[in-house]
Amino acid sequence: MISSVLALVAAASAAQASDTTRSAREAFTACLRAYVDHSVEEQTTLDAFRAAYGQQCAAQETAFRDAIIRRDTAMRATRASAQEAAQLEVEDARANFADRFEATLPATPAAPATAAAPTPAATPASAATPATEPPTSSS
Numbered sequence: 844m845i846s847s848v849l850a851l852v853a854a855a856s857a858a859q860a861s862d863t864t865r866s867a868r869e870a871f872t873a874c875l876r877a878y879v880d881h882s883v884e885e886q887t888t889l890d891a892f893r894a895a896y897g898q899q900c901a902a903q904e905t906a907f908r909d910a911i912i913r914r915d916t917a918m919r920a921t922r923a924s925a926q927e928a929a930q931l932e933v934e935d936a937r938a939n940f941a942d943r944f945e946a947t948l949p950a951t952p953a954a955p956a957t958a959a960a961p962t963p964a965a966t967p968a969s970a971a972t973p974a975t976e977p978p979t980s981s982s
Contacts, residue, residue, distance in 0.1 A: 863910055863913065863914045863917075864907065864910040864911055864914055866910075867903070867906045867907040867909075867910035867911075868907055868910075868932075868936075870903045870906065870907070871900060871903040871904055871906070871907040871933075871936060872936055872940070873903075874899070874900035874903045875899070875900055875936060875937065875940040876940065878896070878899045878900065878940075879940050879943055879944045882944055883944065883947045889945065889948060892941075892944055893941075896937070896941060896944075897937075904933055907929075907932070907933065907936075908929040908930075908933055909929075911925065911928055911929035911932055912925040912926060912928075912929050915928050915929075
């Protein structure tokens, strides 16, 4: 029992030690978090946020991207595959923080419905149908 617990602890320690992207990821996400928090405090509009967001944290993004590529190529991934993985991880981090910012925005009111043509007043059935005369019988 004790040996299995020790084995699990050792495996967890090895996994944490082998995460070569951890510090770069934490620096990148901390920068994104700081920018989102600042944008919320300043009540930045969504358009202004989107316009500036892509340029934020460029140095941390580059360091994170490079760390992912180094990690993946060290695990014998192709350079193209490592670059694709890095791109996906960066996009995912940016999308998560953009979603966090958007979640803080006040709900926008629904667009007003277009004015429909007024409904004509109801007409009684007796007035709507012409009166018919009973058929006459010819003898």
